[in-house]
Amino acid sequence: xxxxxxxxxxxxxxxxxxxxxxxxxxxxxxxxxxxxxxxxxxxxxxxxxxxxxxxxxxxxxxxxxxxxxxxxxxxxxxxxxxxxxxxxxxxxxxxxxxxxxxxxxxxxxxxxxxxxxxxxxxxxxxxxxxxxxxxxxxxxxxxxxxxxxxxxxxxxxxxxxxxxxxxxxxxxxxxxxxxxxxxxxxxxxxxxxxxxxxxxxxxxxxxxxxxxxxxxxxxxxxxxxxxxxxxxxxxxxxxxxxxxxxxxxxxxxxx
Amino acid sequence: xxxxxxxxxxxxxxxxxxxxxxxxxxxxxxxxxxxxxxxxxxxxxxxxxxxxxxxxxxxxxxxxxxxxxxxxxxxxxxxxxxxxxxxxxxxxxxxxxxxxxxxxxxxxxxxxxxxxxxxxxxxxxxxxxxxxxxxxxxxxxxxxxxxxxxxxxxxxxxxxxxxxxxxxxxxxxxxxxxxxxxxxxxxxxxxxxxxxxxxxxxxxxxxxxxxxxxxxxxxxxxxxxxxxxxxxxxxxxxxxxxxxxxxxxxxxxxxxxxxxxxxxxxxxxxxxxxxxxxxxxxxxxxxxxxxxxxxxxxxxxxxxxxxxxxxxxxxxxxxxxxxxxxxxxxxxxxxxxxxxxxxxxxxxxxxxxxxxxxxx
Numbered sequence: 001x002x003x004x005x006x007x008x009x010x011x012x013x014x015x016x017x018x019x020x021x022x023x024x025x026x027x028x029x030x031x032x033x034x035x036x037x038x039x040x041x042x043x044x045x046x047x048x049x050x051x052x053x054x055x056x057x058x059x060x061x062x063x064x065x066x067x068x069x070x071x072x073x074x075x076x077x078x079x080x081x082x083x084x085x086x087x088x089x090x091x092x093x094x095x096x097x098x099x100x101x102x103x104x105x106x107x108x109x110x111x112x113x114x115x116x117x118x119x120x121x122x123x124x125x126x127x128x129x130x131x132x133x134x135x136x137x138x139x140x141x142x143x144x145x146x147x148x149x150x151x152x153x154x155x156x157x158x159x160x161x162x163x164x165x166x167x168x169x170x171x172x173x174x175x176x177x178x179x180x181x182x183x184x185x186x187x188x189x190x191x192x193x194x195x196x197x198x199x200x201x202x203x204x205x206x207x208x209x210x211x212x213x214x215x216x217x218x219x220x221x222x223x224x225x226x227x228x229x230x231x232x233x234x235x236x237x238x239x240x241x242x243x244x245x246x247x248x249x250x251x252x253x254x255x
Numbered sequence: 256x257x258x259x260x261x262x263x264x265x266x267x268x269x270x271x272x273x274x275x276x277x278x279x280x281x282x283x284x285x286x287x288x289x290x291x292x293x294x295x296x297x298x299x300x301x302x303x304x305x306x307x308x309x310x311x312x313x314x315x316x317x318x319x320x321x322x323x324x325x326x327x328x329x330x331x332x333x334x335x336x337x338x339x340x341x342x343x344x345x346x347x348x349x350x351x352x353x354x355x356x357x358x359x360x361x362x363x364x365x366x367x368x369x370x371x372x373x374x375x376x377x378x379x380x381x382x383x384x385x386x387x388x389x390x391x392x393x394x395x396x397x398x399x400x401x402x403x404x405x406x407x408x409x410x411x412x413x414x415x416x417x418x419x420x421x422x423x424x425x426x427x428x429x430x431x432x433x434x435x436x437x438x439x440x441x442x443x444x445x446x447x448x449x450x451x452x453x454x455x456x457x458x459x460x461x462x463x464x465x466x467x468x469x470x471x472x473x474x475x476x477x478x479x480x481x482x483x484x485x486x487x488x489x490x491x492x493x494x495x496x497x498x499x500x501x502x503x504x505x506x507x508x509x510x511x512x513x514x515x516x517x518x519x520x521x522x523x524x525x526x527x528x529x530x531x532x533x534x535x536x537x538x539x540x541x542x543x544x545x546x547x548x549x550x551x552x553x554x555x556x557x558x559x560x561x562x563x564x565x566x567x568x569x570x571x572x573x574x575x576x577x578x579x580x581x582x583x584x585x586x587x588x589x590x591x592x593x594x595x596x597x598x599x600x601x602x603x604x605x606x607x608x609x610x611x612x613x614x615x
Contacts, residue, residue: 156313157352159339162369162417168340171365175356 018237025234026227033231041208042216043235049124049212050192053131057139057188062181065143066169070152080144087137094133095201102129102202126203127210131192138191139184146180147173190243194236267291267453268421271319272309274302281305281477282319287421287453294456294468298496302477303457304349307423310455311346312339323453324420340369345414347424351406353398359385359409360394366417384412388446404435411446422447422454428463440466461500465489473497491613492536503536504581507615515612521578523555524607532615539572541609542583545602546593555605561597564590571595575603 026033033039068080086094102109102120112118120126154176158168174181196214203210205219213236220229266286274281281302287293297303308314310321312328315336321329323344328337345366353362363381368374385391388408398406407427414422427443428436444467447454458464464471465485472482473494481493492498498505508517510529516522523535543549549556559577566572570584573595581603585595593601 151352153348153352154354156311156339157346157348157354158365158369159313160311160342160344160346161366161413162340163365164338164340167369172354175354178356 021230021233021237025230029227030231030234033228034235038207038216039228039232039235042211042213042232045124045127045208045210046193046212046214049127049131050189050195052128053135053192054139054185054189056128056132057136057192058181058185061136061139061184061188062143062174065140065147066173068140069144069147083140084137086134087141091134091195091197091199092201095130095198098126098130098133098198098202102126121202122204122206122210124203124209127199127212130198130202131195134195134198135188135191138187139181142184142187143177143180146177146184149180150176186243186246190240193239265325267324268310268455269320269322270310272306272321273316273318274305274309274314275317276305279305279477281309283472283474283477283479285310285455285472287455289453290451291470292447292450292454292456292468293470293472294458294464295472295474296458296461296464296500297474298459301474303459303474304425305477306474307346307425307455307457310421311344311423312337312342343417343420345417345419345422347407347410347414347422347427349426350430351398351410353401353406353409353413355398358395358397359390359401362398362409363413363416366413370417381412381416384416385409388412388442402435403431404439407431407439408442411443415446415450418452420452422450422452424454424456426458426460427456428460429458443467490536490611491534493534493615498536503538504542506535506579508533508535510612513607517579521557523605523610525610525612526608527612529612529614533612534615535610535612537605537610539567539582539584540570541605542575542581543604544573544583544585544589544593544595545604548602549604555607555610557603559601559603561595561599561601563597564595575601577603 064083068076068083099106099121101107102112104110104113104119104121109120112120120129150173154172155168158172163171194214195212196218199210199212200215200218205211205215207216211219213232217229217232217236220226220232267289268285268287270285272281272283272285279302283302283306285293285295285306295303295306305314309316316329316331318331319329320327323342327333327335328342329335353359354365357365360378360381363384364374364377367377367380372380382391382394385394388411390405390408390412393401393405393409398409401409407430411427414424428440431439440463447456447467456464456467468485470482470484471488473480473488473496475494475496481488481497488497489501492501492503492505495505506515506517506523508515508523510516510525510531510533512528513525514522515525515529515533515535517535525535548558557578559575559581561573562576563574564571567584570586571590573583573585573590575581575583583603595601
């Protein structure tokens, strides 16, 4: 009994706000509001940037996970700790850090600007960069765990059959850890989709180019349009629950 | 006993394997001719698997060399090393390590494909190999759908499909149950006999070694202690381990005439006239047990204490302590007549003509 009461309170605390969102939604005007060009634009931008960020995470994160899981080198533990920093870093701080590096006067940004005439901040690319920055650790951790769990002797067997490191990785290791990569990619995508702090700091809030769904929710609230904020939130909630349902077997029910 | 196979010039595999790891040193010379099957036999931890992994390039040599078909693959003192994927080898691992995400056909096709064959070419080749091991109907099966014996045959087909100059098998029958093992052993023998390259079989099962190999190399504590054909090894074991494998009592001593002195206080009368260091061997069935000291005919007799009695085939195997340890096989009837039990004092007797003596 002593545990049931706080447990029930926690449950109410977690579920009630979501229920409130559903109850307070302006259901009558929902179709019209969803069809507004601003909503669709923000949704499309969110889906596009989150997907692109996920692609970046997979392309860069899988090799990084392989490095951390399979190659012995000094400072590996430090590196593994560094990789997880974006997990605990407040996203706004991440955004500021990204500005300092990729900003027009930043460490890399200045060079990019003078050499290629490329300015990253406050562009759609910046949204992708910010999202990839916060989402990458999810992928690296998931894939590294899968790689550590995979039996390296399969790679040895592949080598005895004439497969070099790259071929063995592509045809044996990667298929064996594919469930881990998929789970990491979905988690990264969900994290990228909800990304707010780093995005608004590094990419700004320009409708059509950098205004993703979470930013649109925030802007609606700022402008006093609570119904719009609720509708946008409802869309994000639907997408998130959809992902949870998709991952149910792998992540939710596993110990 | 030099390790050079009879009847051939240069062996296909010529290796001196030295692997130094903390607290363990493997130092073994292995030479295998084309078409020859050699069994590397030894107790657990003797270095058998290390030797196999060194030949496959999965463990680096500390010293020595590996030459295969006249090409030097490894030689640390000349800074030569060939990565596993560039060696002409095939390996059958103890638990087969079939790729779980690929069908039996694609498992077998993996090697040919890695060696540059087209997808279709590799699959055609793999299908032919699956047919040869009698699994043509299982091409599309995943490894988890195969029985132990079938998985073993797919693993063999996968290793042979790349036409390896050197085929390595690590305890290929250890994972199978007794019934499957008999059947699979016979098939394995057939395929190994047909393999034109050199074959090294690592096992701790003397039966596998005797059935599958033409020559036995026995390894203990990282060193080769004896090698030769099955007949020589079973007749003339040179270490306690080999003697136990082939079921003989074995002693080392100094011969003088028909006497071989085993310890300061114990000597055996033997059938042959020898001088110098010799081994004396006799089977447990040659040992008779008596409740009192036997009288009469010239025999080796000594007082002994029973340490253990166990069923052995139709007989009982009695382990004896005393001036020397020995094993005696006696019939159930004799055992009940003598009322044998562990701890009991008896007299052991062996006729000189039942002993075999050979130089140490």
